Amino acid sequence: MIAWLLNPGGDPVSGPAAQTAAQRELSKPEYHRDDPSLTQRVLDWTGAKLDSLLSHAGSGRLVDVAILVIAAAALTATVLALRRAGRLRRQAREVAADPLGPLSEVDHRRAAQRHSAAGEYALAVREWLRDCAASIERRGVLDPMPGRTGSELARAAGERLPAAAEVLTQAAAAFDEIWFGDRPATAADDELGRAASEAVRQASVQHAASAAPRYAVPS
Structure with a gap:
């Protein structure tokens, strides 16, 4: 079906060509607009790991849980800091470049x-x-x-x-x-x-x- 949609009105695409065409089509940005951000994926992964540990943790694994919480917090803070730094660099470049050129x-x-x-x-x-x-x-x-x-x-x-x-x-x-x-x-x-x-x-x-x-x- 996907192969036919990628080649409407033509002969069906099959085999490796169909796989390549499907991958190319599904890699387009419009299919990923609602994908979670990197920060959200980190938070989701951390939450899943914590849920798994807490559901199976006895008193002897509380140290493991504490270590994971600290590591997750540090990782999340690093991701947020990198995203903010990248945004500030883009803003600084935009200010310095002045794409409008000299205006009155x-x-x-x-x-x-x-x-x-x-x-x-x-x-x-x-x-x-x-x-x-x-x-x-x-x-x-x-x-x-x-x-x-x-x-x-x-x-x-x-x-x-x-x-x-x-x-x-x-x-x-x-x-x-x-x-x-x-x-x-x-x-x-x-x-x-x-x-x-x-x-x-x-x-x-x-x-x-x-x-x-x-x-x-x-x-």
């Missing part, structure tokens, strides 16, 4: 608004911060610097845009927590990024005061 601040604001409307708050926060960076560089507050972090941007720009320093620092901190600390983004984070964008555009640039003349102390 207007483009970043529009992208932020689209993500915000869709409830994609992490992406919205990122675009608001990119908008801030583009505005700061366009106005000559800071020179463009590839690889500058959000915290570095807020610290350096805050000295020249004191009216926007506080909210920009808060938005940069939220960005770091979301994209590198694995914290879920919220609508409040989106509003904070929007406020930082507005503050940066409205803030006046404070130029460094010229150094006061120095006079020698009379001897």
